[in-house]
Amino acid sequence: MKTDANVVHLNKVAPEHSPTSPAGRLPVALIQVRDKAAQQLKQALQGLFDNADDTLFEMADRAASNAEQNAFFEAMRDLRLKRKTIERGFLQKVFESFNTLNQYEIGRPAPQVEGVSFESLSLVQDDVLEESVALDAMVSRVISRDGVSLGHLTTRLNAMISKKLEDKTNPLGPRVLCEQFLEACEGLGVEIRVKLIILKLFEKYVLTDLGELYAAANQQLVEAGVLPELKSAPPARRQPGRSASASREAREEAAGASAAEAAGYADEGVQEVFGALQELLSQVRGTSVLPRREVPADALPISSNDLMRLLSHMQQRLPASQVVDDFDLRNQLENLLSRASAKSGKARVVGEVDEDVINLVAMLFEFILDDRTLPDSLKALIGRLQIPMLKVAVLDKTFFSRGSHPARRLLNEIATAALGWSAQGDEQRDALYQRIEQVVQRLLNDFTDDPAIFSDVLAEFIAFTGDEKRRSELLEQRTRDAEEGRAKAEMARQQVEQALNERLLGRTLPEVVVRLLQEGWSKVLQLTSLKHGAESAEWLAALVVMDDLIWSVELHESAEDRLRLLELVPSLLKSLRDGLASAAIDPFVTSEFFSKLEAVHVQAFQRFKREMAEAESTAEPVEQEVEDRLVELGVGPLLELPPVELDAPAEAPAMVEVVEEIVLLAPGETRPQEPEVNLPDDDEALQNVDSLRVGSWVEIQEDEEHKLRGKLAAIIKPTGKFIFVNRTGMKVMEKTRMGLAVEFRRGAIRLLDDALLFDRALESVIGNLRKLKGT
Known part of the structure; x- marks a missing residue:
């Protein structure tokens, strides 16, 4: 056996594949095995990527839909862009796995590289399951074909290193290589079916030749004197006169002709789930x-x-x-x-x-x-x-x-x-x-x-x-639009109610004014709020008209107030007429309002004249300015006021005291009463409500015999209303967040599980079988 070496020559592969940190001291023979294997793996990867485009293009050509076709085209593009990164990452991991052969990992659990276990069989992660099953199938085929050569290689490696190896942890073993390739492909944004096709190509171009790789590695170690007495089976003989490049071309041709086989690989792999x-x-x-x-x-x-x-x-x-x-x-x-x-x-x-x-x-x-x-x-x-x-x-x-x-x-x-x-x-x-x-x-x-x-x-x-x-x-969209419109109208109505109650609640005013504001001007305000908003100049102007009207029917003693009233009335009446007309108020109703309002104003002016006449009879100075203005004012019956008789008392207008808050409702309309309940934020019923998403289905218990199903179509933010529709899109229920929580709490509403039925059924069957297995 040759002596150890500290220098690692990587020029046969590529400088970017050199290890990032010095490894444990490896025998020279092992370094040579590593370098030659890396060179072969690199060439095999190049064959994979050179033919991936053709395979994916054929898959896209036979796609059943545009979406499926686009998925394959996107995968082709992604694979081209990340090819070098995947190659470099894969070979880097191969070098790292060799570099750790003489390094102990203290306190680190052994890697779990077994196949699909029943405990990990989860239908919640179908993609992971399919990938794992495919990997197991690939490894099994290599082991059944080249298991003896791999076992001899593992035995020889154990004779050279201090860490105990098994076939499944051998750095050139099929499982380690597959896992390293999957890790290198983590950056690919492809669907599981595309990943399974890429895995099939990895098997075809890389794993297929592992027998030759193991045979060459074993021969290298035999020549280096490592367990020469261990006789390895000869590698599969190629046909005479057939070069390595010719063999590769044959594999490429076979791969190109079997794109359908690659497409069906998902079926081939996931059949093993049935075995589980x-x-x-x-x-x-x-x-x-x-x-x-x-x-x-x-x-x-x-x-x-x-x-x-x-x-x-x-x-x-x-x-x-x-x-x-x-x-x-x-x-x-x-x-x-x-x-x-x-x-x-x-x-x-x-x-x-x-x-x-x-x-x-x-x-x-x-x-x-x-x-x-x-x-x-x-x-x-x-x-x-x-x-x-x-x-x-x-x-x-x-x-x-x-x-x-x-x-x-x-x-x-x-x-x-x-x-x-x-x-x-x-x-x-x-x-x-x-x-x-x-x-x-x-x-x-x-x-x-x-x-x-x-x-x-x-x-x-x-x-x-x-x-x-x-x-x-x-x-459903029309329902949403209508509900959003209703919500805006409701917000506008609330704003108008607030404005009216701030000005009228607790005050005593002529009945005609209260009615005009509640039945007529409230509609002008609502329309203005909807069109322009409650912060607009138009809204503020409409409030000013309301304030001026209220002020105009109050008692005024000072000459300045009387002059202001005389100046205000003509423009006030015009603003009221224009506003009510814009809100399409019934002209007959408008005429009645103005007839009574003018009577109120006339009575006020008559009181002014009476007071002036009394002042003259008592030799008090007459407010000439007011008198001149009354004469000059050309508004309706004011010029035709009858002579004032000092003893004739003025007829007082009908007055009304506003003691209850004004609520604007259409005839026959009622405002739904929400339950007076205030649940804490951590209440389970409220959490059920907050977990609802647009599209969630619920079952509503209308009575003991009838149930209704509704889909959450919208959550109207201004009003906080949850709008539910049936499967035709028609509205079936609306609730506030708290009202919905109350229904959840009493069991009148139940959330329906909209996950795929078959998947839920299979997951339940597997879960039940596991439980029975554990008992």
Whole structure:
């Protein structure tokens, strides 16, 4: 064995890949293995990136939608921009993994590099799960193909270093390389399906040649005297006369021709999720949930094709009036098999894999039919899809793991559309109910063994719900606009009420003035507030007119006030007429108001003349200015005032004292009374309200028998109102934050879970199986 070396030569790879810090002292032979492996890995990565564009372009060319096509084009662009960064990051991690081979890591837990564990199987993070399953599948294929060579390499490395290695922690092992590549790709902003394709390309261009890499590394170490007695299997022989570049070209050609294979890689990888589910089922078999079957010793399992025929037989004979709660798929199938066995004289049972599928689908539908989010009236319809869904699952195990599976999407789309459905009147006439019934009946009648029917039915159902959604969104927008308009009107009304009460409450004024302000000028003020706002010059001018009117009917003793009144009345009457006309007040009502108001003003002027006449009779000086102004004033009947008789008392106008706050309501309108409750901010009911988002669905208990479903369409900020609409977009309820909290507290309102139905069902099944496993 050669001596250790402190100098590391990296010129064969690239200077940017040198380690960032000095490593533990590595043997020269190990450094040579590292450098040669890094060179091969770099060339393989270049092949990956050189062909990634072609693969992604073909995927984009076959995309089913513009959005999907754009996702692939964006991935191509992102990959080009970050190619160098990914290459450099990957090779840097390869060097770092070698540099730590002679370094102990004190106090650091061993890395968890195992495959998918049942405890970590979470449907909340489907992307992570699919990525992990894909990685496990890739590693398994390398181990099954090149496991012996890898094991010998690990043994030789252990003979040269102080830290104990295993195949899964070998710096050139498939798991470490895959994880390092994933870490280097963290900066890619791509969807999981694109990442899975890139992983497939990594397997095709990098992992495929690991056997040659291991063979070369083992040979290098044998030549260096490291365990020469350990005989490694020779690497797979290439065809005579075939160069390395020719081999690479063949792989590239194969890769280009198998873009569809890369696209289907997600299916290939996530099928292993079904294996994880099977393992969970096996651990609870024999419990009350899955009692063990009493199988005769000579019983033969039927094929999946035979099972499909039995299911089709049940499907065609499923009664239209079948009560879902009374239908037990497993018992029905068992009875059919028993009758078939009796006729043939041979005991037949369902195979273990198919039995697991049956159990999983039955558990899923048990959740679905118990789900409180799904309307009871539609459960019977959706429950009839159990056999078609089971047949799909028998044909394609990715039904359990691929969110884009057409059958799974159809179930989710139906449940999403049904979220806002409420049974009212004749449900058979409801368009959504009829469409779901048509979907169910078509699948029962036409689905035999070709799952393509689900794609067709899904497309038709999405088109139907899309039309409904567009209509409801249009009406919903109108509802929002109307409510926002109402909120602005309510705010304006409150501002006017405040202005009126500040000026009138507690005062005694002529009845005509109070009525004019409350019934007429209040509308002028509301209109001004809506058009110009409560801070505008127009609003302030309208308040001045109101203040002047009130002042004009009060008693005034000083000559200055009398002169001001004489000056004010003509312009005041004009402002009042113009304002009431702009608010479209009934002209007959306006005429009545002015007739009575002028009488009030005339009485005031008559009082002025009487006082002047009394002053003359008592030889008191007459206020000549006031008298001249009365003569000059040319307003209506003031020039035609009858002669003043000193003994004739002036007729007093009808007066009214404003003792209650003015509330502006239309005839027959009432203001809803909110509950006089003040809940603390940490109250659970208030937290439920605050967790609502626009689009959230709730179920409203109208009375003991009737329930209504509503979607939060808007939260009107000026009034704090929560506006709910039904699935057609029509308003069904409005509540304040506190009023809504009270309804939550007494159980009259319940938040509906709008997460995808199938995903929630599968998550529940996995959670229940885990619990049973732990008991």
